[in-house]
Amino acid sequence: MITVFFQQTLNGVILGSLYMLVALGLSLIFGILEVVNFAHGEFYMVAAFLTLFIMVKLGVPFLVAMLAAMLVMAVFGIIVERVVFRPIVGKPMINGMLVSFGLSTFLMNLALLLFKADPRKIDSGFAHITITFLGLRVTLERLLALILGVFLVVLLYHFIHNTKTGKAMRAVAQDRIAAQLTGVNVFRIYAITFAVGSVLASAAGAMVGAIFLVAPDMGWTVVLKSFIVVILGGFGSIKGVVFASLIIGLVESLGGGYISYAYKDAYPFLLLVLAFLLRPEGLMGGSKS
Amino acid sequence: MNRAVKWIGGVVLVVLVLYLPRLFSLEYYLHIFIMAAINAILALSLGLIIGFAGQVSLCHAAFYGVGAYASALMGLHFGLSFWVTLWFGGLLAGLLAFALGQLVLRLKGHFLAITTAFFGVLVTVVLNNWVDLTKGPMGLPGIPRPMSGSFIGLNFTFESRAEYYYLAILFVVMVSYMVYRIVNSRIGKALIAIRENEELAQSIGIDTMRYKLFAFALGSAFAGIAGAFYAHYILFISPVTFTIGESINILVMVIFGGMTTLTGPILGAVILTILPEFLRLAGALRLVIYGLALMVFIVWMPLGIVGTLKEFLSQRTTRSRTA
Numbered sequence: 160m161i162t163v164f165f166q167q168t169l170n171g172v173i174l175g176s177l178y179m180l181v182a183l184g185l186s187l188i189f190g191i192l193e194v195v196n197f198a199h200g201e202f203y204m205v206a207a208f209l210t211l212f213i214m215v216k217l218g219v220p221f222l223v224a225m226l227a228a229m230l231v232m233a234v235f236g237i238i239v240e241r242v243v244f245r246p247i248v249g250k251p252m253i254n255g256m257l258v259s260f261g262l263s264t265f266l267m268n269l270a271l272l273l274f275k276a277d278p279r280k281i282d283s284g285f286a287h288i289t290i291t292f293l294g295l296r297v298t299l300e301r302l303l304a305l306i307l308g309v310f311l312v313v314l315l316y317h318f319i320h321n322t323k324t325g326k327a328m329r330a331v332a333q334d335r336i337a338a339q340l341t342g343v344n345v346f347r348i349y350a351i352t353f354a355v356g357s358v359l360a361s362a363a364g365a366m367v368g369a370i371f372l373v374a375p376d377m378g379w380t381v382v383l384k385s386f387i388v389v390i391l392g393g394f395g396s397i398k399g400v401v402f403a404s405l406i407i408g409l410v411e412s413l414g415g416g417y418i419s420y421a422y423k424d425a426y427p428f429l430l431l432v433l434a435f436l437l438r439p440e441g442l443m444g445g446s447k448s
Numbered sequence: 449m450n451r452a453v454k455w456i457g458g459v460v461l462v463v464l465v466l467y468l469p470r471l472f473s474l475e476y477y478l479h480i481f482i483m484a485a486i487n488a489i490l491a492l493s494l495g496l497i498i499g500f501a502g503q504v505s506l507c508h509a510a511f512y513g514v515g516a517y518a519s520a521l522m523g524l525h526f527g528l529s530f531w532v533t534l535w536f537g538g539l540l541a542g543l544l545a546f547a548l549g550q551l552v553l554r555l556k557g558h559f560l561a562i563t564t565a566f567f568g569v570l571v572t573v574v575l576n577n578w579v580d581l582t583k584g585p586m587g588l589p590g591i592p593r594p595m596s597g598s599f600i601g602l603n604f605t606f607e608s609r610a611e612y613y614y615l616a617i618l619f620v621v622m623v624s625y626m627v628y629r630i631v632n633s634r635i636g637k638a639l640i641a642i643r644e645n646e647e648l649a650q651s652i653g654i655d656t657m658r659y660k661l662f663a664f665a666l667g668s669a670f671a672g673i674a675g676a677f678y679a680h681y682i683l684f685i686s687p688v689t690f691t692i693g694e695s696i697n698i699l700v701m702v703i704f705g706g707m708t709t710l711t712g713p714i715l716g717a718v719i720l721t722i723l724p725e726f727l728r729l730a731g732a733l734r735l736v737i738y739g740l741a742l743m744v745f746i747v748w749m750p751l752g753i754v755g756t757l758k759e760f761l762s763q764r765t766t767r768s769r770t771a
Contacts, residue, residue: 195558246747252557253504257703258746260696265739272732383569383692386562421577428566435551435563 162294167416168409173301173370175408176308180363181381182388182400183315184356189389190332191352192248194255198239198262199360199385200378205266206232206361207368207377208274211281221283225365229358236357237350245349263378270375278372281365304366311362315355316397324351380424384411387427391434406430465617469610478609482681484721485616486674489623491701491713493670496627498699499707500636501663502643503553504561507568508671508698511541513575513690515672516679517582520591523680530594534676541672546665553660556646568692575687587686591679612681619677620714623670628710630666639663700742706752715754 181203188196209228214221243262247254285300319325330338331348339345367377388407392399407427415423469478494508515537522533552563575582582588594615596605606612630636638659641649650656679685697720705716727734749756 189558193558195561243743243747247750250750252561253498253699253703253707254746254750256504256561257696257700258743260700261739261742261746263739264735265743268732268735268739272736380569383562383566387566390559390562419577422573425570425573428570431563431566432551435555 163416164413165295167412169295169297170301171409171412172405173297173305173408174412175405176305177363177367178381178385178388178407179308179401179404180311180359182385182392182404183312183397184359185382185385186389186392186397186400187328187352188356191328192240192244192255192349193252194244194248195252195259195386196244196356197256197259197382198266198378199259199356200380200382201263201266201270202232202236202357202378203360203364203367203381204270204373204375204378205235206357206364207281207373208270209361210365210368211279211373214281221281221285221365221369225362228365229361232357232361233354236353239357240350240353244353245346248349263382267375267378274375276375278374279368280372281368283369286369300366300369304370307362307366311359312397312401315359318355319397324348328352384427387431390431469613475609478613480722480725482609482613482616484718485613485620486678486681487698487701487717487721488620488714489674489677490671490698491705491717492620492623492627492710493667493674494698495702495707495710495713496630496639496670497663497667498702499709499713500631500643501639501660502646503660503664504557504564505664505667506561506565506692506695506699507548507571508668509690509692509694510568510571511545511668511671512675512678512694512698513571513685513687514544515541515675516685516690517575517588517675518672519676520588520679520685521581523592524588524590527592530592530676530680534673534680537676537679538669538673541675542665542669545668546661549661549664553657553664565692565695568695572687572691575690582687585687587684588679589684591683591685593683594680616677616681619673623673624710624714631710635659635662703752704745706754706756706758709754709758712752712754716752719753 181199184202185196185199188194188199206228209231210221210224213219213224213227217224219227239262243258244255247258283300283303285303286298288299290297290299290302319328327338327343328348328351330341330343331345335345338348363381364377367373367381384407385404388400388403391406392401392403407430410426410430411423414426468481472478472481490508490512494505497503497505497508518540519530519533519537522528522536523530548564548567552560552567555563576584578584593606606615631639638649638654641652641654642656642659646656675690678689701716701720702713703716704720705714706712724734724738727737730737751759
């Protein structure tokens with residue numbers, strides 16, 4: 160009984176680390192470009208398909224394919240920023256939402272057209288290796304998702320806080336014009352932000368494709384949950400996002416296991432309502448509006 | 449001169465709208481026109497919330513669905529007439545919006561949009577899973593048609609599309625009139641003040657929360673009425689009609705037409721109901737093209753059709769004045 164609880168908790172943490180990777184990118188893009196990117200989930204979907212095809216066509220191992228997909232998606236992110244998002248920066252927020260919704264519809268249906276609706280699975284080769292630890296069983300694949308999540312978040316934290324580019328990113332997030340005045344190339348920062356966001360989403364997409372499934376419509380629900388993570392975490396805060404994604408992962412896993420699996424997509428919303436009632440300013444305090 | 453043009457244009461429009469079922473007697477065309485009218489109600493009411501009060505709601509389709517389900521279930525289980533359940537559909541949607549608004553309308557901008565989007569998802573999840581009530585993804589079949597009746601000597605039986613068409617037009621006219629009256633009243637001025645600068649509005653004594661709630665609840669109630677009409681017209685409803693994708697479709701109609709006008713959302717709804725029908729020829733490519741067109745449109749015409757046209761005309765007049 161207690162083992163089941165810990166098992167569900169572990170699953171929740173792993174799920175949370177996947178949401179975290181998507182939410183971090185969203186939070187960065189949101190903080191720096193002030194755009195809600197509904198298409199972020201589609202970046203994650205495209206990356207999952209890319210990983211799958213690189214593995215199948217080139218016959219390389221999973222991790223190599225994932226890395227290659229991450230690189231390709233970084234370039235993809237830069238192109239998308241330049242072509243789609245830069246023209247609407249500074250315009251009313253609805254424009255940003257609709258542009259990204261258009262991009263999302265475009266990518267999802269293009270994938271549907273090219274790859275058809277039937278879900279596929281990435282065979283990472285790690286799914287059959289099970290590790291037993293204190294009575295908890297976890298596949299190496301799931302453990303890898305957790306390790307990758309922790310590794311990337313530490314890397315991102317270091318990048319944002321200790322490098323010159325990271326400092327410039329924070330400066331643009333705080334005040335675009337002031338940053339520009341001190342000589343920060345804002346457009347370069349936008350491009351880098353999108354590249355970083357795409358890379359993080361790609362890692363999550365590849366892992367989800369291996370643990371769960373790859374399908375053209377996989378991005379849509381994850382992006383909404385990641386938005387909730389961003390709101391709960393209070394944006395601009397990496398710690399907040401990490402904390403909130405763990406909560407969402409746990410709530411979904413434990414709620415799905417103990418209350419009702421059918422309603423698992425509804426729990427994050429209920430959590431959000433609860434958070435508004437208790438802490439209107441966001442879980443981690445101070446939110447910029 | 450300008451006034452005369454407006455009058456003649458208005459008369460031509462009225463005659464055209466009334467004569468349309470004769471011009472296009474094919475059931476298929478009439479169906480598209482009826483859907484355009486339903487979408488016009490949805491776009492108008494969302495325009496009130498977004499365009500005038502400045503509150504971005506991404507769950508309009510959820511209230512559309514609540515109205516549809518409420519009215520259909522009352523008709524199916526209690527045998528009540530559409531003319532009664534219609535108002536309950538609107539009332540329930542409005543009350544739900546009022547309750548939700550209390551919670552979420554203190555949020556601003558992106559946060560409000562995302563929260564309402566997730567509320568839309570919640571409603572879809574409930575519609576899909578509360579099988580005892582909604583029959584889940586299977587949907588509700590066999591919704592009764594509106595009871596036949598006579599009106600100024602004309603008998604309506606609601607067996608033909610033309611009758612639904614005229615009823616839909618009546619709804620559009622009524623909702624337009626109400627929104628028009630609201631927008632041109634003190635309430636409308638207060639709403640615009642809130643849209644432009646909420647803090648400033650509050651500082652001059654406008655109870656911003658009350659006005660925001662009013663616009664949100666009333667707009668959502670109109671969506672509920674549109675939903676009731678839809679349910680008793682199609683005679684079958686299922687959760688797929690009321691997803692967040694539909695909410696965004698309605699939003700696109702509002703933006704496409706121009707959100708700070710009344711004609712904009714109606715025009716947007718009509719064009720964006722008819723245009724995608726041509727895209728059916730493109731088959732599977734349809735939504736790919738739609739997504740691409742949406743991106744191009746927003747980047748090139750951020751003010752919408754009516755807004756862009758107005759700006760173009762005002763530029764021309766100022767230019768001719770200075771010349």
